[in-house]
Amino acid sequence: MARTPEEILEEARKLVGTETPLRRAPYPVEYDPIRRTCHMVSDRNPLFLDPEYAKKTKYGAVISPPAMVNYFSGRGAWPHSMMESMISVPTAGDRAINLTVETEWFKPVKVGDWLSEKHRLADVYIKAIRLDPKAFWVVQERIISNQDGEVVCIERNTSLRHRTPEQIAEAGG
């Protein structure tokens, strides 16, 4: 017999406070992913795109857009899974939506830097949403540091996992 969302939550809550080991990204901060992300939102900031321009600024080199720091600290989408380095939390549904992202940046990240990250499960609970009366809300933190061991960024992400309408009907709500 399938477990109820409440039973799954009980198991998930045992992981609250769990922290992963610090893990170095497979690649350093590189130019081309920055160019692709800037292209995505038509961001023409020369600090991110133009090595000659950036050299003459206080940074002395191209820097990563703030929103990309977690990209460079992570494992990438392939051949690894983006979720691989995160804490795997059991939930009733497997459909995911990000809701709130809070991020602080402390130091610039330059092309050639090599980042590491660790994750911490801060909270998990059930709260109804329009799509699922027993959606799981998962709060994870990511601490990102550079090759000198300096914390450059901290992120707190609240996402939810929900069931499909068919799964909800099958479970009787």
Next chain:
Amino acid sequence: MAVREQVYWEDVKEGEEIPGFVLPITETQIALQVSGSQDFYPVHHDRAFARSGGHPDIFVNTGFMRACFSRLMTDFVGDEGWLDRFSMQMRRMNRPGDEMALKGVIKRKYIDEKGKHKLDLDVWAENQREGQTTVCEGTVTLPSRS
């Protein structure tokens, strides 16, 4: 490339709007979203998958929205400024066919306990279908003329 114009803390006041921009969410923008974010979760590009989960359509992902807010605030603070933090909440979807606009206003202007010249900003994304879809509040540091 010429050095960009720099805004200073003394030049702005509370209640002022910061420069925004518009991004139409086209099918090409969806392809750029996958390329730029490397987020291959199908709810952001596969209509059948999105609809099977109860959504009316695909919608742009977190990385896309983060990059939009990052662009808005880093363009505003210029080469000498710094984006300290932001917190964004995705309340409604931005999906193909939407004309998404990014806007912002200066909520608070102050000098912090370390003597840094700060602004708190309210920024948001809106579209013609739903009004505000993603709200965000951020803090930036600007250079001072003093």
